Amino acid sequence: QVQLQESGPGLVKPSQTLSLTCTVSGGSISSGGYYWSWIRQHPGKGLEWIGYIYYSGSTYYNPSLKSRVTISVDTSKNQFSLKLSSVTAADTAVYYCASLPDSSGWFDPWGQGTLVTVSS
Amino acid sequence: SYVLTQPPSVSVAPGQTARITCGGNNIGSKSVHWYQQKPGQAPVLVVYDDSDRPSGIPERFSGSNSGNTATLTISRVEAGDEADYYCQVWDSSSDQGVFGGGTKLTVL
Numbered sequence: 757q758v759q760l761q762e763s764g765p766g767l768v769k770p771s772q773t774l775s776l777t778c779t780v781s782g783g784s785i786s787s788g789g790y791y792w793s794w795i796r797q798h799p800g801k802g803l804e805w806i807g808y809i810y811y812s813g814s815t816y817y818n819p820s821l822k823s824r825v826t827i828s829v830d831t832s833k834n835q836f837s838l839k840l841s842s843v844t845a846a847d848t849a850v851y852y853c854a855s856l857p858d859s860s861g862w863f864d865p866w867g868q869g870t871l872v873t874v875s876s
Numbered sequence: 877s878y879v880l881t882q883p884p885s886v887s888v889a890p891g892q893t894a895r896i897t898c899g900g901n902n903i904g905s906k907s908v909h910w911y912q913q914k915p916g917q918a919p920v921l922v923v924y925d926d927s928d929r930p931s932g933i934p935e936r937f938s939g940s941n942s943g944n945t946a947t948l949t950i951s952r953v954e955a956g957d958e959a960d961y962y963c964q965v966w967d968s969s970s971d972q973g974v975f976g977g978g979t980k981l982t983v984l
Contacts, residue, residue, distance in 0.1 A: 793973070803911075803919065803962055805973035816971055819877075852918055856973075861966035862909035863973070864921040864930065 758783040758790075760853045760867035768847075768874050774840040778853030778867060779833075785811045786831040791856040793863060794827060794838045796849040804849075808856055809836055843874045878967040880976035887982045894950040896979045898963030901944060906965045908946040910939060913960045913978075922961075923948060950981070958983045 764776035778792070785792065794806040807817035809827040817825045826839040840847060850871050854863040881899040888894040898908060908926050911919035921930050923939040926946065936951045950957055963976040 795973070802977045803964075803975040805975065818972055819970070860924070861907050861973075862921055862924040862964065863911075863919075864924070866918040866920070869918050 758855060758865060760855065760865060762851060762853050762867045762870040764870060764872070766871060766873060768843055768872060769876050770844055770874055771842055774838070774843050774847060774851075774872055774874070776838045776851055776853075776870065776872070777835050778837070779835050780855075781834070784831075785829060785834050785836065787811070789858050791858065792827075792829065792836045793854045793856045795852045795854055795863065795866075797852070797869070798846075798849045806838065806840075806851075845874050848872065848874045877970055877972070878965065878974045880963055880965065880974055882961075882963060882976040882979045884977070885980045885982065887984055888950075888953050889984045890953055890955060892953055894953050894957070894981055896948045896950075896961050896963075896981065898946040898948070898976050899944055900946070900965065903944055903946050903965070904942045906941075906967075908939065908941050909964045910937075910948045911962045911964065912957075913962065914958075919962060953981075953983055955983050957981060 759781045761779045768774045791808040793808040809815045824841045829836040850869040852869045854866040910923040912922045913919040922937045926941040927939040938949045960978045962978045
Protein backbone atom coordinates (compact mmCIF):
# COMPACT_ATOMS: atom_id res chain seq x y z
CA GLN A 757 0.00 0.00 0.00
CA VAL A 758 1.30 3.40 -0.99
CA GLN A 759 2.27 5.72 1.85
CA LEU A 760 3.33 9.35 1.66
CA GLN A 761 5.41 11.41 4.07
CA GLU A 762 6.04 15.15 3.95
CA SER A 763 9.27 16.74 5.16
CA GLY A 764 10.76 20.21 5.26
CA PRO A 765 11.24 23.29 7.42
CA GLY A 766 8.43 24.17 9.77
CA LEU A 767 9.32 27.86 9.81
CA VAL A 768 9.92 30.12 6.82
CA LYS A 769 10.58 33.87 6.81
CA PRO A 770 8.34 36.22 4.85
CA SER A 771 9.38 36.80 1.23
CA GLN A 772 11.41 33.58 1.21
CA THR A 773 10.64 30.31 -0.56
CA LEU A 774 8.81 27.46 1.14
CA SER A 775 10.24 24.06 0.16
CA LEU A 776 8.69 20.70 1.01
CA THR A 777 9.35 17.15 -0.12
CA CYS A 778 7.01 14.17 -0.21
CA THR A 779 8.55 10.72 -0.07
CA VAL A 780 6.51 7.89 -1.54
CA SER A 781 6.87 4.35 -0.21
CA GLY A 782 5.14 1.12 -1.14
CA GLY A 783 5.00 2.06 -4.80
CA SER A 784 7.07 3.67 -7.55
CA ILE A 785 6.31 7.14 -8.86
CA SER A 786 7.81 6.15 -12.21
CA SER A 787 5.26 3.36 -12.64
CA GLY A 788 2.70 5.95 -13.64
CA GLY A 789 -0.99 5.78 -12.97
CA TYR A 790 -1.05 8.57 -10.39
CA TYR A 791 -0.84 12.33 -10.28
CA TRP A 792 1.14 13.44 -7.25
CA SER A 793 -0.52 16.38 -5.55
CA TRP A 794 -0.06 19.05 -2.93
CA ILE A 795 -2.98 20.34 -0.86
CA ARG A 796 -2.93 22.83 2.02
CA GLN A 797 -5.17 23.70 4.92
CA HIS A 798 -5.01 27.07 6.64
CA PRO A 799 -5.38 26.85 10.44
CA GLY A 800 -8.98 26.05 11.31
CA LYS A 801 -10.01 26.34 7.66
CA GLY A 802 -10.85 24.18 4.67
CA LEU A 803 -8.73 22.44 2.06
CA GLU A 804 -7.08 24.11 -0.94
CA TRP A 805 -5.64 22.15 -3.88
CA ILE A 806 -2.24 23.54 -4.90
CA GLY A 807 -1.27 21.44 -7.90
CA TYR A 808 -0.03 18.12 -9.22
CA ILE A 809 2.76 16.49 -11.17
CA TYR A 810 2.90 13.31 -13.23
CA TYR A 811 5.99 11.09 -13.24
CA SER A 812 6.80 12.45 -16.72
CA GLY A 813 7.12 15.92 -15.21
CA SER A 814 3.92 17.42 -16.55
CA THR A 815 2.34 19.76 -14.03
CA TYR A 816 -0.83 21.69 -13.40
CA TYR A 817 -1.33 24.35 -10.74
CA ASN A 818 -4.17 26.14 -9.01
CA PRO A 819 -4.52 29.39 -11.00
CA SER A 820 -4.63 31.40 -7.77
CA LEU A 821 -1.13 30.19 -6.84
CA LYS A 822 0.34 29.48 -10.25
CA SER A 823 2.71 32.44 -10.34
CA ARG A 824 4.44 31.31 -7.14
CA VAL A 825 4.30 27.49 -7.29
CA THR A 826 6.70 24.94 -8.70
CA ILE A 827 6.19 21.19 -8.29
CA SER A 828 8.97 18.86 -9.36
CA VAL A 829 9.64 15.12 -9.26
CA ASP A 830 12.74 13.03 -8.59
CA THR A 831 11.94 9.50 -9.68
CA SER A 832 15.34 8.22 -8.58
CA LYS A 833 14.49 9.11 -4.99
CA ASN A 834 10.77 8.36 -5.37
CA GLN A 835 10.01 11.89 -4.20
CA PHE A 836 8.17 14.95 -5.41
CA SER A 837 8.59 18.48 -4.13
CA LEU A 838 6.78 21.76 -3.67
CA LYS A 839 8.29 25.22 -3.84
CA LEU A 840 6.19 28.28 -3.03
CA SER A 841 7.95 31.59 -3.49
CA SER A 842 7.48 35.01 -1.93
CA VAL A 843 5.58 33.64 1.04
CA THR A 844 3.57 35.74 3.46
CA ALA A 845 1.72 34.97 6.69
CA ALA A 846 -1.23 33.98 4.52
CA ASP A 847 0.75 30.92 3.41
CA THR A 848 0.88 29.57 6.95
CA ALA A 849 -0.88 26.22 6.71
CA VAL A 850 -0.65 22.48 7.05
CA TYR A 851 0.65 21.16 3.76
CA TYR A 852 -0.37 17.68 2.62
CA CYS A 853 0.87 15.55 -0.21
CA ALA A 854 -1.58 13.09 -1.72
CA SER A 855 -1.95 10.79 -4.68
CA LEU A 856 -4.57 11.31 -7.34
CA PRO A 857 -5.19 8.08 -9.27
CA ASP A 858 -5.26 8.66 -13.02
CA SER A 859 -8.79 9.26 -14.35
CA SER A 860 -10.22 9.21 -10.83
CA GLY A 861 -10.62 12.72 -9.44
CA TRP A 862 -10.18 11.74 -5.81
CA PHE A 863 -7.18 11.98 -3.47
CA ASP A 864 -6.07 8.81 -1.72
CA PRO A 865 -3.96 8.28 0.26
CA TRP A 866 -2.70 11.43 1.97
CA GLY A 867 0.44 12.11 3.90
CA GLN A 868 0.13 13.04 7.56
CA GLY A 869 0.70 16.71 6.78
CA THR A 870 3.28 19.20 7.95
CA LEU A 871 2.67 22.61 9.48
CA VAL A 872 4.58 25.46 7.88
CA THR A 873 4.55 28.79 9.67
CA VAL A 874 5.59 31.97 7.90
CA SER A 875 7.04 34.37 10.42
CA SER A 876 10.11 36.51 10.96
CA SER B 877 -14.14 28.53 -10.65
CA TYR B 878 -16.58 25.90 -9.43
CA VAL B 879 -17.98 26.43 -5.93
CA LEU B 880 -19.12 23.76 -3.46
CA THR B 881 -21.28 24.80 -0.49
CA GLN B 882 -21.58 22.80 2.73
CA PRO B 883 -23.41 23.59 5.98
CA PRO B 884 -20.89 24.56 8.68
CA SER B 885 -22.28 22.10 11.18
CA VAL B 886 -24.59 19.13 11.61
CA SER B 887 -25.57 17.57 14.92
CA VAL B 888 -27.01 14.12 15.49
CA ALA B 889 -27.66 11.78 18.39
CA PRO B 890 -25.87 8.42 18.56
CA GLY B 891 -27.67 5.74 16.60
CA GLN B 892 -29.42 8.23 14.38
CA THR B 893 -28.72 9.11 10.75
CA ALA B 894 -26.60 12.10 9.74
CA ARG B 895 -26.97 13.72 6.33
CA ILE B 896 -24.34 16.19 5.14
CA THR B 897 -25.07 18.09 1.97
CA CYS B 898 -22.81 19.56 -0.69
CA GLY B 899 -24.31 22.03 -3.11
CA GLY B 900 -22.98 23.01 -6.51
CA ASN B 901 -24.28 24.09 -9.88
CA ASN B 902 -25.46 20.91 -11.64
CA ILE B 903 -23.26 18.87 -9.29
CA GLY B 904 -25.20 15.80 -10.38
CA SER B 905 -23.19 15.84 -13.58
CA LYS B 906 -19.93 15.51 -11.66
CA SER B 907 -18.38 12.77 -9.53
CA VAL B 908 -18.35 13.74 -5.86
CA HIS B 909 -15.89 12.45 -3.29
CA TRP B 910 -16.09 12.74 0.50
CA TYR B 911 -13.37 12.90 3.15
CA GLN B 912 -13.44 12.52 6.92
CA GLN B 913 -10.93 14.54 8.94
CA LYS B 914 -10.51 14.06 12.67
CA PRO B 915 -8.63 16.66 14.77
CA GLY B 916 -4.90 16.66 14.10
CA GLN B 917 -5.18 14.04 11.37
CA ALA B 918 -5.07 14.03 7.59
CA PRO B 919 -8.29 13.65 5.61
CA VAL B 920 -9.39 10.11 4.80
CA LEU B 921 -11.44 9.21 1.73
CA VAL B 922 -14.76 7.68 2.83
CA VAL B 923 -16.82 7.85 -0.39
CA TYR B 924 -15.71 8.27 -3.99
CA ASP B 925 -17.57 8.59 -7.27
CA ASP B 926 -20.75 9.69 -5.49
CA SER B 927 -21.49 6.44 -3.70
CA ASP B 928 -18.58 3.97 -3.70
CA ARG B 929 -16.68 3.11 -0.54
CA PRO B 930 -12.95 2.42 -0.30
CA SER B 931 -12.02 -0.82 1.35
CA GLY B 932 -12.16 -0.58 5.12
CA ILE B 933 -14.88 2.07 5.22
CA PRO B 934 -18.01 0.84 7.04
CA GLU B 935 -21.23 0.32 5.08
CA ARG B 936 -22.79 2.93 7.35
CA PHE B 937 -21.22 5.54 5.06
CA SER B 938 -23.09 6.10 1.81
CA GLY B 939 -23.49 8.83 -0.75
CA SER B 940 -25.86 10.12 -3.39
CA ASN B 941 -25.74 12.86 -5.98
CA SER B 942 -28.46 14.45 -8.08
CA GLY B 943 -29.34 17.84 -9.45
CA ASN B 944 -27.60 20.55 -7.48
CA THR B 945 -26.97 18.56 -4.27
CA ALA B 946 -24.77 15.67 -3.23
CA THR B 947 -25.33 14.02 0.14
CA LEU B 948 -23.16 11.99 2.47
CA THR B 949 -25.28 9.80 4.72
CA ILE B 950 -23.94 8.21 7.88
CA SER B 951 -26.28 5.63 9.38
CA ARG B 952 -26.27 4.50 13.00
CA VAL B 953 -23.92 7.31 13.94
CA GLU B 954 -21.25 6.54 16.53
CA ALA B 955 -19.22 8.84 18.74
CA GLY B 956 -16.17 8.00 16.64
CA ASP B 957 -17.82 9.54 13.57
CA GLU B 958 -17.44 13.00 15.07
CA ALA B 959 -15.20 14.84 12.61
CA ASP B 960 -15.06 17.39 9.82
CA TYR B 961 -16.36 16.16 6.47
CA TYR B 962 -15.38 17.65 3.12
CA CYS B 963 -16.87 17.11 -0.31
CA GLN B 964 -14.68 17.41 -3.39
CA VAL B 965 -15.00 17.32 -7.16
CA TRP B 966 -12.56 17.53 -10.03
CA ASP B 967 -13.57 20.53 -12.10
CA SER B 968 -12.67 19.43 -15.60
CA SER B 969 -13.36 22.85 -17.08
CA SER B 970 -10.48 24.34 -15.10
CA ASP B 971 -8.63 21.06 -14.47
CA GLN B 972 -8.37 21.50 -10.74
CA GLY B 973 -9.53 19.93 -7.54
CA VAL B 974 -12.25 21.83 -5.69
CA PHE B 975 -13.24 21.26 -2.05
CA GLY B 976 -16.29 22.31 -0.12
CA GLY B 977 -15.81 24.41 2.99
CA GLY B 978 -16.34 21.45 5.31
CA THR B 979 -19.03 20.40 7.77
CA LYS B 980 -18.38 19.69 11.43
CA LEU B 981 -20.37 16.66 12.54
CA THR B 982 -21.17 16.71 16.24
CA VAL B 983 -22.46 13.57 17.94
CA LEU B 984 -24.65 14.70 20.80
